[in-house]
Amino acid sequence: ILLLPDWLSYRENLKTFEADCESITPIINTILSLRSIESLSLCCADEELPAATAENSVENLKSFTLRCKNLKDLPEWIGSLKNLEVLKLEACESITELPLCICNLSQLEELSLNGCKRIRLVPLLPSSLLILDASNCSDFEKTLDISNLKSLKKLRIGGCRLLEDVQGIEKCCSKHRRVSLARALQFHRLQLPK
Secondary structure, three states: OOOOOHHHHHOOOOOEEEEEOOOOOOOHHHHHOOOOOOEEEEEEOOOOOOOOOOOOOOOOOOEEEEEEOOOOOOOHHHHHOOOOOEEEEOOOOOOOEOOHHHHHOOOOOEEEOOOOOOOOEOOOOOOOOOEEEOOOOOOOOOEEEOOOOOOOOEEEOOOOOOOOEEEOHHHOOOOOOEEEOOOOOOHHHOOOOO
16 A cells, blocks of 8 residues: 545544555554544554654554564554553564553553564553563563552463563462463463462
8 A cells, every 4th residue: 555545534433444564654644644543453564663743643542453573663652642542562573672652551451462572671561451461472581570560450471481570470360360371481480479
């Protein structure tokens, strides 16, 4: 896709937008200008997403799914998505860390990093998180700190072969919360509360 039709920007009832293309670079500013969009799913082969201009912001975006195998970094504009509740980075195999601006997402309830194999560092996450899926993040650092996630109900960290310690995991091991450690190669080293 090289260009989206102009009339698309004026569709006030458009709530969901999905794009699966080689490159979203030519169309990203048009996509981000769709103010009525609540759910956005992008799949591409881009190595980077361009910076967005201040006036191009999807004010109502609640769910953002990104599948970009070659993407190396998340753009800083992700931190300005104030109403975002769900962020899924699926099989973004080249990302090595999340930007610090992720902590600005004060409405974020679900973060999925499933299949982000090279991700090593996760900054302070928003305390609003209910679900954290870090399955198959095989290069995760040895320690993951979730101690500020007081509302966390589901934690998936299977397949994180280097992970040895999850600080704050005792809060997730109550009878009303779920922890999935399937295929965690260092599972025998994780200290779970009794």
